[in-house]
Amino acid sequence: MVNLISLHQVEVFKWVFSVQSFDYPTDTLLPGMKIGWNFVTGKELYLSSWKNEEDPAPGDYTYHCDPSGYLQNVLKKGSKEVYRSGPWNGLRFSGATNSRQSPFYTFGVISTKNEVYFSYHLLASVITRFCLNPNGALQRWTWGDRNKGWALYLSLPTDNCDTYKLCGGYGSCNSLNSPVCGCLDKFEPKHVEDWGKADWSSGCVRRIDLNCIKGDGFLKYTKLKLPDTRNSWFNATMNLEECRKVCLKNCSCMAYSNLDIRNGGTGCLLWFEDLLDIRQLAKEGQDIYIRMAASELASQVKSNGHRGKSLSWIIPLSAGVILVILSLVVWIRRRKIASEKKKGCCGRNGNYKMDYLNGNLSEEYELPLFDLSTIAKSTNNFSGTSKIGEGGYGPVYKGVLEHGQEIAVKRLSRTSTQGQDEFMNEVMYIVKLQHRNLVKILGCCIEGEEKMLIYEYMPNGSLDSFIFADDTRSTVLDWSKRFHIINGIARGLMYLHQDSQLRIIHRDLKANNILLDNDMNPKISDFGIARSCEDDKFGAKTHRVVGTYGYLSPEYAVHGVYSVKSDVFSFGVLVLEIVSGKGNRKFSHPDHNLNLLGHAWTLYKEGRSMELLGDFPVDVCSTPEVIRSIHVGLLCVQHRPEDRPSMSSVVMMLNNEGVLPPAKQPAFFVETNTPDSEFSSSRHAHSTVNEITITTLDPR
Structure with a gap:
């Protein structure tokens, strides 16, 4: 019988148990795994991480059952609380965002005058383990006989909101x-x-x-x-x-x-x-x-009672009148804008001059307006030292407002012909999008010929500067951070495709359009060529394909057909790049001429997916997570759009156990000598493709 309690506060590699290990009645909750206090002896049983993947000495993180006040579990780094489960409510801990009934085990709290502890009890013949990683992640794994590997069942903390007292009192x-x-x-x-x-x-x-x-x-x-x-x-x-x-x-x-x-x-x-x-x-x-x-x-x-009763007949009448008035105002405004366009608001190249934006942009999109003097002062009068990027429709600057807030300023170049459309497109979509994994717009500045968008500043820049960097910079992103970034991008895309007011197709998802905040949380940026599409199955068709080589789905690159599944393809490429640290288009291998997708597919078929990481260090506990990520990435880059999963399915597959469907051969399996750049192509009747390079802008 395995003596779990004596196994020092528990690390994953040694705390493995099955139901056969215990001779307890199945209808009783017993300490198969036990975290808590013995008040008679004064001893505590708690979990401790290893110092690192190779050193089993106690690490920085510990997981305790805290009986002070009312019972709850607390994860600490040293003496500092980093996560709290919430109090036990009879069914679960109140802060459990991913709690669910399990067919494998039950859990609960036992409290007597002599001891108090949190315990798991196995219900089925299953091998499971609970690990506290050196980086502070609590994970439960189950062994799959069919796959001969560990599958992640749940993980804590789940997101930023699990950070202890992040938002302060109340x-x-x-x-x-x-x-x-x-x-x-x-x-x-x-x-x-x-x-x-x-x-x-x-x-x-x-x-x-x-x-x-x-x-x-x-x-x-x-x-x-x-x-x-x-x-x-x-x-x-x-x-x-x-x-x-x-x-x-x-x-x-x-x-x-x-x-x-x-x-x-x-x-x-x-x-x-x-x-x-x-x-x-x-x-x-x-x-x-x-x-x-x-x-x-x-x-x-x-307000809720007396007025609701005495004026109940007024409310629906007022609402109806207001609705009619608002509809009339919107109709008049649209007619006015359409009339202005007919009178010559469009240049010879078809781009709006946007003179009508003075005042209307803020009013129509509820976007705060910044004074030009304020932005000029924040960027040191748009000096070269504050410039952090350059794009197809102008430069981007870092600024600091008077109260200390850092901002990123996209400034539309006066000579830009293409940027005006992208400028308006970005405003139209990003103002309506609110998600923690999307870059946040703070306002705009429009005075005379000056047109600027103001964003939150991302201090860690773009993802490509880490995953494609030299060894020193790339090691900043250990596996837990990479998996966190993959999940964040997936959730951001799921919001765009499914949960936002509009069904948004980004069309240019790539590593340098993923920005990283102070805590390495990913933010999807650059909606200049995004489109809204109501039909998630068939999407839309265009004669002007825009995007970036290496990330484009085959149906979009060849036929101009795009849908949410086009973004899914780009996400799959991005996942394989994040895992491997190699760019799809720049990847080369001495033994074959396959690109990154082809190389990952070959390793997957031969059961050698972990080799995609090369020399990148990953602890044993994280191996199933890596393999699952590669598998999901390959599912996303399958040739046929209908074979690719939705982003909601991707999020579920990344974070839950279960057998994944087999991946089919990816599109663009073999490398070709096409340029590694952004492009816009116009497809004509004789299948001639005219390609020009566009440099897209990354707000930081």
């Missing part, structure tokens, strides 16, 4: 928003200037201060990861109303909630300090009642 993190941090309703940033710089650590404060003497009340918030419970109080027998009364009588009590959510909810959990480490959850979040000033609650009741 701040709430939502990974679907940009920025991810916001204040709970009825709260506002404590230091507005800091929040403008994406420093949310100061948190939020109530709009109206509490006044316990005059009377406070509670406001219900739903679908949240419950706050840190290390300074909480709990009672397992109270109901929710009794819990409310106890909290109301104590002026220091800031919030209350049910302890256990099963069977309609039981027990009482109280918080006595600022509420920390809250995040918004779509499905599994819980209810919490937060203390508010009576005047704040009265104003809400008045």
